[in-house]
Amino acid sequence: MFIQVIQGRTSAPAELRDRFEAWRDELAAGAAGWLGATVGVSADGEFIAVVRFESPGAAARNSERPEQGEWWAETERYFDGPVVFHDYPTTWTLGAGGSDAAGFVQVIQGHLADPDRARALSDEVSAYLAQARPEVIGGMVGVAADGHFTQTVYFSSEAEARAGERKMDGSAAADVAHLEEFRALTSDVTYLDLTEPGLMSS
Helix, strand or coil: CEEEEEEEECCCHHHHHHHHHHHHHHCHHHCCCEEEEEEEECCCCEEEEEEEECCHHHHHHHHHCHHHHHHHHHHHHHCCCCCEEEEECEEEEEECCCCCCCCEEEEEEEEECCHHHHHHHHHHHHHHHHHHCCCEEEEEEEECCCCEEEEEEEECCHHHHHHHHHHHCCCCHHHHHHHHHHHHCEEEEEEEEECCCEEEEC
16 A cells, blocks of 8 residues: 655635545546545644555556646645645555544654554554554554654544543553554654544545
8 A cells, every 4th residue: 555645734624625525526436546535624724635545656647647637736726835745655554444434533643763663563552452442443554765654543433532542541551552662653743633534435
């Protein structure tokens, strides 16, 4: 799997979401290797689209399509400033991976000091979350060559996610050791909460 992230500030979140839904309805069928996308906007106006492809080549071929260029020329008008693109050739899933059944999505971004160790910890982290945080449906991580990462976590609902966070505050240190080690590998971390995520899959 290859992940491409598109993000920027917007004062027109509904219009941007409509543009991505139009892409799904009108262009997705011709995008060989497109797997799905998670789109949304945070409360302070940061829009993000986490797009999944089978490979970097599939993403590149999609970008080269004339109809893709036409769609983007119209879409970028709804951003208030520069649009940032992140390409992640190194990816892995947490638990069941992404899910179109999620009612709440949290996107975590930052830098990983040791991506290989973070990936090795993922099975233990997933096993712990499956037991202690049943509201976590799954997730995925994408890492760039410079260590920048985007982690997308899918929850059944925001209310259940917040309740799970409070429950973890009382967990014994031994119970969350792998999760804490994973967190220790990260820096410059930011969070985007998508309370109304747009979830698309091929």
